[in-house]
Amino acid sequence: MSNGLMDFSVPEEAQEILDLTHKICQEQILPNRAKWDADEEFPHLAFEKFAEAGIFGTMFGEEYGGMNYGGWLTVLGIEVVAEYCLGVATSLGAVKLGALPIEHGGTKEQKDKYLTAFANGEKIAAFALTEPNAGSDVPNLSTIAVKKGDRYVLNGTKQWITNAGQADVYTVFALTDKSKGPRGISCFIVEKGTKGLSFGKLEDKMGIRCSHTRQVIMEDMEIPEENLVGLKPNQGFIHAIKTLNSSRPFIGTMATGVSMGAYKEAVKYARQREQFGKNIINFQVVNHMLADMLTKIEAAKLLAYRAAKYSIAGHPETAKYSAIAKLFSSETAVQVCNDALQLHGGYGFTKDYPVEKMYRDAKILTIYEGTSQIQKNEIGAYIIKDAKKYI
Numbered sequence: 001m002s003n004g005l006m007d008f009s010v011p012e013e014a015q016e017i018l019d020l021t022h023k024i025c026q027e028q029i030l031p032n033r034a035k036w037d038a039d040e041e042f043p044h045l046a047f048e049k050f051a052e053a054g055i056f057g058t059m060f061g062e063e064y065g066g067m068n069y070g071g072w073l074t075v076l077g078i079e080v081v082a083e084y085c086l087g088v089a090t091s092l093g094a095v096k097l098g099a100l101p102i103e104h105g106g107t108k109e110q111k112d113k114y115l116t117a118f119a120n121g122e123k124i125a126a127f128a129l130t131e132p133n134a135g136s137d138v139p140n141l142s143t144i145a146v147k148k149g150d151r152y153v154l155n156g157t158k159q160w161i162t163n164a165g166q167a168d169v170y171t172v173f174a175l176t177d178k179s180k181g182p183r184g185i186s187c188f189i190v191e192k193g194t195k196g197l198s199f200g201k202l203e204d205k206m207g208i209r210c211s212h213t214r215q216v217i218m219e220d221m222e223i224p225e226e227n228l229v230g231l232k233p234n235q236g237f238i239h240a241i242k243t244l245n246s247s248r249p250f251i252g253t254m255a256t257g258v259s260m261g262a263y264k265e266a267v268k269y270a271r272q273r274e275q276f277g278k279n280i281i282n283f284q285v286v287n288h289m290l291a292d293m294l295t296k297i298e299a300a301k302l303l304a305y306r307a308a309k310y311s312i313a314g315h316p317e318t319a320k321y322s323a324i325a326k327l328f329s330s331e332t333a334v335q336v337c338n339d340a341l342q343l344h345g346g347y348g349f350t351k352d353y354p355v356e357k358m359y360r361d362a363k364i365l366t367i368y369e370g371t372s373q374i375q376k377n378e379i380g381a382y383i384i385k386d387a388k389k390y391i
């Protein structure tokens with residue numbers, strides 16, 4: 001392992017930003033998260049405060065007015081927000097997700113125009129890849145982009161798009177050359193308000209309910225050719241894969257964030273809940289459940305942090321370790337939130353305690369950005385490829 005890849009230290013200035021993020025979350029998210037969840041209310045208030053405090057800048061480089069320490073602060077900042085509300089963290093993470101194809105493949109002009117606006121919180125982004133019949137099977141997408149003079153005309157529907165309706169800018173994947181399959185996919189920048197662009201109903205989700213999810217519908221929607229990411233057609237699949245490889249580490253820390261939030265709630269409750277004449281934290285079974293939760297969270301953190309460091313360094317095994325981190329941390333979050341609810345007994349089954357929401361929220365982590373089964377497929381492919389080394 002080369003130098004620096006396992007250095008998880010945080011520069012002093014970055015720690016100050018993380019402390020500020022905690023403070024904003026305590027002041028803005030804690031008192032509102034239950035209401036936002038019940039009403040499916042988009043967390044505009046949190047976004048406004050994040051913009052004022054420069055928190056969006058933690059996801060972008062200095063050249064765009066941000067300060068993300070090469071991406072390291074992105075994973076740590078999102079982890080903090082997820083500890084308070086996975087719905088807010090998902091909406092925030094989707095801004096970075098929508099920006100990543102531009103970061104990976106955009107021209108200088110595209111980067112300057114859009115990344116600067118995302119970094120200062122002026123514009124919200126969304127990433128539109130999935131379709132009704134192309135979920136895990138990404139290459140099966142059917143949205144079409146046809147060149148017409150100096151414009152592209154897009155037709156198709158994107159499914160389950162986080163921030164749809166709220167976002168100002170969408171990175172949309174469409175076929176520009178159907179005969180080439182995945183190699184015929186391009187990525188486009190679509191601005192809200194474009195004629196022919198509309199959104200489906202707000203999805204009534206089990207969890208992360210303040211994060212808005214809708215279809216993105218394009219009907220004879222015309223955009224200028226300069227909105228083709230990188231100005232090169234048929235590069236979209238590469239942009240999508242690079243995006244997912246670099247976003248999975250921060251899905252990993254979203255998972256450790258919500259896990260830590262649930263674990264802390266469980267410890268607090270177990271310390272004060274008395275049964276059989278003593279606080280339940282003193283029953284060894286309860287104490288060992290907490291020990292298992294903490295051990296899994298710490299292991300998930302190390303995997304997610306390593307994947308992030310690999311991604312930042314452009315390490316050749318980034319995809320493998322991102323898949324491992326995403327798989328383990330998301331499944332851990334589901335288990336930890338389940339155990340945290342269990343330790344609250346009947347009270348945990350009500351909305352009087354935040355673990356009920358955390359339990360509902362955590363489940364999405366094993367589904368979006370590639371399901372656990374798809375992560376295992378990816379890891380499995382590396383196992384087969386590497387098998388010859390063991391002979």
Ligand SMILES: Cc1cc2nc3c(=O)[nH]c(=O)nc-3n(C[C@H](O)[C@H](O)[C@H](O)COP(=O)(O)OP(=O)(O)OC[C@H]3O[C@@H](n4cnc5c(N)ncnc54)[C@H](O)[C@@H]3O)c2cc1C
Nearest residue numbers: 127128129130135136160161162213367368369370371373
């Ligand atoms: C709340 C939410 C937010 C989302 N946000 C976004 C977003 O912002 N942008 C975006 O583009 N997409 C987004 N998605 C889409 C998400 O990434 C997909 O839902 C996910 O990739 C799974 O696709 P699917 O739902 O079509 O399930 P399917 O692909 O139909 O899978 C169904 C089941 O089959 C299994 N399966 C499928 N293929 C295989 C295989 N080859 N081997 C083994 N098992 C397999 C899956 O693991 C799963 O259990 C979001 C989804 C949700 C629910």
